[in-house]
Amino acid sequence: MANFVLVPGAWLGAWAWDEVAGLLRADGHGVYAVTLSGLADRFGPGAEEVGQAQHVADIVAVVEDNDLHDVVLAGHSYAGIPAGQAAAAIGERLRRMVYVDANVPIDGCSFADGWSEEGRAWLTDQLARAGGYWPPLTAEDYAGQDLTEPMITRIVDLSTPHPGRAIQEPARLPRPITELPTTYLKCLRDGATPTSTVLTHLKSPQWTLAELDTGHWPMISRPTELAKLLSALG
Numbered sequence: 001m002a003n004f005v006l007v008p009g010a011w012l013g014a015w016a017w018d019e020v021a022g023l024l025r026a027d028g029h030g031v032y033a034v035t036l037s038g039l040a041d042r043f044g045p046g047a048e049e050v051g052q053a054q055h056v057a058d059i060v061a062v063v064e065d066n067d068l069h070d071v072v073l074a075g076h077s078y079a080g081i082p083a084g085q086a087a088a089a090i091g092e093r094l095r096r097m098v099y100v101d102a103n104v105p106i107d108g109c110s111f112a113d114g115w116s117e118e119g120r121a122w123l124t125d126q127l128a129r130a131g132g133y134w135p136p137l138t139a140e141d142y143a144g145q146d147l148t149e150p151m152i153t154r155i156v157d158l159s160t161p162h163p164g165r166a167i168q169e170p171a172r173l174p175r176p177i178t179e180l181p182t183t184y185l186k187c188l189r190d191g192a193t194p195t196s197t198v199l200t201h202l203k204s205p206q207w208t209l210a211e212l213d214t215g216h217w218p219m220i221s222r223p224t225e226l227a228k229l230l231s232a233l234g
Contacts, residue, residue: 001066002095002234003030007059008219009067009077009102010167011136011159013040016076020219023227029234032062036079038163047161048132052110052169056084056089063090072234076100077216078162081111087182088175096233097180100226101187101216104198105171112167114197123167133161145215146189146222155220178204183233192217 004024008016014033021031036055038047059082063071071093075083080102087097103111112123125132136159142152176181178201186194188211201207210229214222 001028001030002070002072003032003066004230005059005068005071005073006031006033006219007036007073007075007079007083008034008039009079010134010162011039012076013042013158013160014211015040015158016217017219019223020227020230023224024231024234025117027227027231027234029231030068032066032068036082036166038166039160040158043160047079048163049165050163051127052082052166052171055079055166056085059083059086062088063093069074069093070095070234072096072098072230074098074100074230075102076219077102078111078167081105082166083172084177085171087180088173088177094180097177097182098230098233099182099198100183100218101185101190104184104195104201105153105177107173107199108170110168110192110211113170114195114231127164130161130164132164134164134167135161136177142215142217144189146215147215147217147220151217151220155217177201178206180206183210184208185210185212185218185229187211187216187218188213 006017011160013035024031038050073087079124080099084105139152
């Protein structure tokens with residue numbers, strides 16, 4: 001059995017993994033869902049100053065403080081960037097890294113660096129208007145993502161602003177992530193193919209591709225299918 005460390009994406013907390021975590025525990029796995037600093041129940045004054053390096057440290061601390069081995073580390077969306085760095089840092093404790101429809105870290109680049117000039121300008125304006133935070137999505141933004149109305153309501157109600165510094169701070173990789181045993185999970189209703197960076201990484205013999213016919217938040221929309229996929233990797 002594996003020890004699953006589950007990291008939610010932007011605006012979310014450990015709560016996003018509740019159903020998947022329960023299913024994995026029922027299969028006999030250890031499960032540690034992470035709330036990153038400055039989010040969910042860790043949101044508070046000064047959270048906008050939480051950087052990406054702190055999010056990496058949050059994940060590494062869960063592994064080290066609980067003395068975990070045979071770790072399957074799953075990072076969703078934004079969290080692929082800090083989780084990928086953490087995977088490179090925990091060495092032999094790692095069994096597999098799983099990117100859940102996620103961004104992947106590129107050494108020296110931030111979450112926003114791959115965006116267009118127009119996109120970065122929009123983000124800068126968003127952060128300025130929100131006092132250094134990246135505001136959560138609205139209900140309308142979740143349309144077409146295989147989510148029911150109650151699911152969308154839950155996400156919107158529980159989301160918190162995301163620390164702006166975390167999405168602007170560059171990743172630092174202690175080793176190439178293509179050397180790590182990795183599965184990239186593409187959620188097909190949020191685009192049929194991975195990014196060009198991921199496609200290049202998939203040429204590594206250490207990387208494999210998996211797919212789910214759902215939207216960008218599979219832990220909410222398809223928890224049973226996601227847990228089954230993850231459990232098979234463990």
